[in-house]
Amino acid sequence: MFQAVLFDLDGVITETSEYHYQAWKxxxxxxxxxxxxxxxxxxxxxxxxxxxxxxxxxxxxxxxFSESEFQALAAKKNNYYVESIQxxxxxxxxxxIAALLEELQTHQIKxxxxxxxxxxxxLIERLGIKDYFDAxxxxxxxxxxxxxxxxFLAAASKIGVSPDKCIGVExxxxxxxxxxxxxxxxxGVGSPNVLGEDIAIVTTTAALTFNYLKKVWSE
Ligand code: BG6
Ligand code: MG
Numbered sequence: 001m002f003q004a005v006l007f008d009l010d011g012v013i014t015e016t017s018e019y020h021y022q023a024w025k026x027x028x029x030x031x032x033x034x035x036x037x038x039x040x041x042x043x044x045x046x047x048x049x050x051x052x053x054x055x056x057x058x059x060x061x062x063x064x065f066s067e068s069e070f071q072a073l074a075a076k077k078n079n080y081y082v083e084s085i086q087x088x089x090x091x092x093x094x095x096x097i098a099a100l101l102e103e104l105q106t107h108q109i110k111x112x113x114x115x116x117x118x119x120x121x122x123l124i125e126r127l128g129i130k131d132y133f134d135a136x137x138x139x140x141x142x143x144x145x146x147x148x149x150x151x152f153l154a155a156a157s158k159i160g161v162s163p164d165k166c167i168g169v170e171x172x173x174x175x176x177x178x179x180x181x182x183x184x185x186x187x188g189v190g191s192p193n194v195l196g197e198d199i200a201i202v203t204t205t206a207a208l209t210f211n212y213l214k215k216v217w218s219e
Pocket of ligand 1: 009020044078115172
């Protein structure tokens, strides 16, 4: 049996991936870059700095900013984003997530957050689910962002569970790659076109139940 479930946050627990997109779009449009959802798909799960690099490259502006200007742009995006999440509340939890956390806790399965977001701790507090989490991996302490396995390995290490006893839940291609690289079992939220045909995928988090995870684990 699996002993832990490691959750991504944005796009898995709540719809904040849309807020990230809107914040990037606003920043990009100020730079004369028109973002679209196809480009945004590459940003999902990716750190703030790496996302900005992808956007500047996409807009052909990767050589236009000094290091301090780059950092200022990243901070500006974060300000837009932080403003948009101030009113997040428990009713913004995706369907089934509260019930799943409760079930996992009842069955003594450890729960950890493996989000690339430095706003993760604030959000799970706002969502009213912080107490379920045995650990929150700190993205500022890992060397490589997703698709590297670091954040998932850090989460597993914090709860003292071996990676081969962990399930990772993700909505981003970079995140699924990170879970696989960590030697964990991936469960995707979204579509096989984006996440791959070779893994278990739910189209809605309402389908993410303890029984479903047990079934996926035993297959
Ligand atoms: C990930 C999101 O969870 O966190 C990305 O999918 C985001 O879109 C990344 O860029 C970093 O988030 P933050 O809040 O630290 O800028
Ligand atoms: Mg995500």
